[in-house]
Amino acid sequence: MTQIPNQRHLFDIPDDVAYFNTATMGPMTKAAVEAGQKGLARKLHPWTIPDTEFFADTERLRPLLAELIGADTDGIAFSPSVSYSLATAARNLPLSKGQEILLLEDQFPSNVYTWRQLAKETGATIRTIGAHDNETLSDALLGAIGPQTGLVACANVRWTDGAGMDLIAIGKRCREVGAALVLDLTQSCGALAFDVKDVQPDFVAVAAYKWLLAPYATGFFYVAPQHRNGTPLEQNWITREGSSNFARLIDYTDNYGPGAQRFDMGERSNFALLPAFESAIRTILDWGVANIQETLGARNATLAGKLEAIGLDCPPASVRGAHYLCPHLPDSVPADLTARLKEDGIYVSRRGDRLRITQHLFTSDADVEHFIARLAHHLNA
Numbered sequence: 313m314t315q316i317p318n319q320r321h322l323f324d325i326p327d328d329v330a331y332f333n334t335a336t337m338g339p340m341t342k343a344a345v346e347a348g349q350k351g352l353a354r355k356l357h358p359w360t361i362p363d364t365e366f367f368a369d370t371e372r373l374r375p376l377l378a379e380l381i382g383a384d385t386d387g388i389a390f391s392p393s394v395s396y397s398l399a400t401a402a403r404n405l406p407l408s409k410g411q412e413i414l415l416l417e418d419q420f421p422s423n424v425y426t427w428r429q430l431a432k433e434t435g436a437t438i439r440t441i442g443a444h445d446n447e448t449l450s451d452a453l454l455g456a457i458g459p460q461t462g463l464v465a466c467a468n469v470r471w472t473d474g475a476g477m478d479l480i481a482i483g484k485r486c487r488e489v490g491a492a493l494v495l496d497l498t499q500s501c502g503a504l505a506f507d508v509k510d511v512q513p514d515f516v517a518v519a520a521y522k523w524l525l526a527p528y529a530t531g532f533f534y535v536a537p538q539h540r541n542g543t544p545l546e547q548n549w550i551t552r553e554g555s556s557n558f559a560r561l562i563d564y565t566d567n568y569g570p571g572a573q574r575f576d577m578g579e580r581s582n583f584a585l586l587p588a589f590e591s592a593i594r595t596i597l598d599w600g601v602a603n604i605q606e607t608l609g610a611r612n613a614t615l616a617g618k619l620e621a622i623g624l625d626c627p628p629a630s631v632r633g634a635h636y637l638c639p640h641l642p643d644s645v646p647a648d649l650t651a652r653l654k655e656d657g658i659y660v661s662r663r664g665d666r667l668r669i670t671q672h673l674f675t676s677d678a679d680v681e682h683f684i685a686r687l688a689h690h691l692n693a
């Protein structure tokens with residue numbers, strides 16, 4: 313693993329903007345935007361788009377997405393959102409009355425409403441897990457998994473505070489009790505190393521517009537081999553066997569293309585978004601996810617020290633994602649803290665009583681110094 317030098321030159325972030333909000337919306341690189349603009353411009357001259365273009369982008373991108381999570385290419389489907397992916401997972405996970413669906417306290421809403429609906433339809437019950445006393449959230453979830461568990465739906469890090477989950481242990485426990493495991497890796501994919509072979513989840517949902525620095529409404533869905541004969545949400549022409557033969561599309565068939573392709577979203581061949589999506593993923597893979605993790609972890613360790621020096625405690629690195637820093641705010645903090653910081657050119661989120669600080673490789677040392685100085689000023693004002 314190597315430390316990656318600052319990559320600000322790849323982005324269009326002015327010197328007077330200090331952006332600590334990747335967890336809300338990752339900026340795209342200039343190259344990815346250019347690729348997207350070229351892709352969109354193809355529609356100026358649709359007669360120049362060959363039929364093969366309906367397949368070329370997805371064929372190039374699918375193995376790259378698989379590489380991000382250590383999956384086989386056949387396990388990847390294209391999905392526009394986490395909610396779309398989770399709805400597909402829910403459709404393919406039979407639960408019965410009396411079984412429990414385990415969720416984390418304060419989990420992202422798309423990863424809650426889906427399961428409320430499934431509980432309503434099946435008679436399963438939802439149990440929400442929080443950490444008590446000195447236990448970690450991960451241990452609390454591990455301890456709750458038992459013979460009554462039908463499904464565990466969680467993340468690698470909690471979106472509000474970065475609490476880290478031991479997914480290898482959780483995956484193992486799920487297999488011991490025969491529970492399904494569904495993961496939303498939106499807040500970690502591209503920033504924390506992850507391998508489906510270690511965790512063996514049933515399904516993984518990823519929205520790519522945050523840590524993968526890709527356009528909004530791009531993402532992917534991993535499907536474990538045992539679910540690849542399942543039922544997709546939609547019945548689309550392109551996911552069917554032989555769909556590349558446009559002259560014969562009305563030879564209707566019940567057969568799908570290979571692997572998880574049956575789960576691909578309708579109009580997956582998005583000529584504008586896919587080139588930008590591919591450019592973003594190539595950049596992440598060029599940097600290397602393990603190197604990104606290492607670099608952001610080291611930068612956050614330094615930042616945590618500076619936050620502590622101005623009186624803000626961050627959870628230790630052992631219980632949070634390396635890329636996430638969420639210090640507790642004192643009760644005295646101004647209600648409009650993030651608005652005040654924005655006036656200083658500093659962009660950061662607040663979630664409840666925590667500040668959510670998510671820097672990336674574009675964050676400079678000058679950004680950090682400016683942030684700490686202005687934060688100290690507002691906390692003491």
Ligand SMILES: Cc1ncc(COP(=O)(O)O)c(C=O)c1O
Nearest residue numbers: 393394395420422471498499519
């Ligand atoms: C953990 C997590 N999952 C998913 C999403 C996005 O969900 P969806 O793609 O359903 O809009 C977000 C956005 O903030 C998120 O933080």
